[in-house]
Amino acid sequence: MNKGKGTKGAEKRAAYIFLFPAVALLLLFLILPSISTIRFAFTNYNILRPNNIGFIGFDNFIKLFHSSEFRQAIGNTFYFSLIVVPVQCLLALALALLVSSRKKGVSIFRAAYFSPQVTSMVVISILWTVLYNSSATNGLINAILAKFGIGPIGFLTDPGASMNSIIFMSAWQAAGYQMMIFLAGLQGIPREQYEAASIDGAGKFQQLLHVTLPGLRNVIKYVVMITLIQAMKLFTQPYVMTKGGPQNSTRTMVYFIYEQGFQKRNFGYACAAAAVFFVIVVSLSLAMKRIIKTD
């Protein structure tokens, strides 16, 4: 404990230097664009006319709150998130429990369940568009269903089914990642607890309920939180598979922003939508954080 003051000062300096790259990147790619977004939200910025931007006050926001399309996009995003988070987390937990045993050959299954995660979402979306095709001649799933006399079902063409089809596919694709996190959590539960439980006469199910789940509590919180934030950002699947249709049933907030800003070139309007989206996601994250802290 004989470090002098000078060394501490140097350490501090070094700390700032090490902080600099991260702070600079955050500033450049996160903070500054966010400020620009909010600024553009009050303008009539057309993306093809970057040199001709006029201030229009709250017009974009007023238009946004009168837009039934945007309201539906918010609704769709929440619907997707509320369904996909529990489905995906339960699926991931079930898979993790399945592959956590130390039996021979289990690593093959671990790799298999994780493999959709390392494939690009665009590729997966294109593949599933073919699987989901609404005719029994061209779509694999409908061809199988037809053998049982069911269908054909318009997985992506029926407005009532399209979002559920995307939910199912997304949960299947992403569950492998959460499974890995759960697996790591499972390793962290001391074996003695299971031994003690079985000596006390607890069955497999009781062990799951009273040892495994409490042991995973923090991991579950973390997984739910990141899944929720990911889910709010849903874009690739509707972009590749449905273009937000049919009848707006898969238009999400981020897709709406993209469509307005890039396809229809109303960049100012898209920025207003992005600002609203930002507020929603931030308040949601803060709320989640609070819920988690109360424990």
Place this chain on the structure above:
Amino acid sequence: MKKKLIAGILTIAALGAALSGCGGTDASGTGADGAVKVTIWGPVDTDAAEAWWEEKIPEFNKAHKGKIELSREAIIRADSYAYEDKVNAAVTSNDLPDILYVDGPNVSNYAANGIIQPIDSIFPEAELTDFVDSVKVQGTYDGELYAMSATESSVGLYYNKDMTEAAGIEVPTKIEDAWTWSEYYDAAKKLTKDGVLGTNVIMDKGEGIPYALEPFWVSNGTDYISEDATTADGYINGEKSVEAVNFLNKLIKEGIAPLEPLQDAFGNGTVATLLGGSWEIANLETNFPDLNWGLTYYPVADNNGKNASPTGDWAATITASSEKYDEAAEVMTWLMNEENVTSYAKVLSKLPTRNSSYETLTEFNEYPRSIMKEQSMVSGSPRPRTPSYTVLSTGISEALLNIFSGADVQTELDALAQEYDEDFQSNYAE
């Protein structure tokens, strides 16, 4: 401690280098030998067309050594609006190339927004007379020429001969005998059996819909928007438009045509007929040589509807931000010279835009290519020239897909008309 400091400084230096690397295309624009660098952006094309570029660009560079160094960047289109997205982003960051290929109907939009500049001076009157009218119409905005294309396109009705013969269906061989909607419907209905669908009208979920289906409107005596482009109200949501939509909707509702676009469904024999582009001929010849197929004219509306067929293709423009107009003009002249128009059209199996090219491309005098040539000369109708085309294009594909999946026809079309009028009024009205 010193080591840490050095590491920190190195990181910052690396970061700085990385950031300056984001600066985009180099501003100087001259190569090592003093040649002016000219860049072309175009959509990724068929293998044959990509090979054409790979052969032609070095040829050009060899001939212009020390003066112009040409390069081309092919950008993925993905049956969607990915290419346009990239162009939009490049406008914001001032990264546009010198020569930009744009899809025909977007010419007005880019011209109205000052993204591209007039090219009248590159094509003198004597030169222009050799080009077909539709390509000049497509490239003109507000009285000035902004774009020129080497190829034209058309859409015809492909049919599986084995299937039509088995069903005893006679297919028209003259343009004046082209099927009416009712005849087309009856034939397609008859051909729908054993898991094979009668026809296919959906090319993709993007521009393919407004492009390939517009003749249903034109033949029925209307169009998407007014002639002067100022309004869509009374056009896209008018009575005649509703008739056209109802006809298409009937094909899909009754299970005669699939709602989802499907790659090569016609080649694989899962649909019996196909409203397909002129480029489909090359695809069928190369990839499905055993398929017994034929080609007939685009169907016309009942009650003496006039013949109509789609036109338009990707066209070359010079960006307003390019500071190398003279060099870009030289490239343009070279791209559109007779030899290149002819050879480019040949490898793509597309219709050439120069009348003189037909003298070499004699295959267009023979069936089935003759059908596409005849349509392009007799019944070609360009898509609307409006600066609000992007809103119209996305709006039409979306509205039609909604209607085909059960939405109310009039509600969808009214909403589209309103959206178009709003965009036009707020952005382009004088």
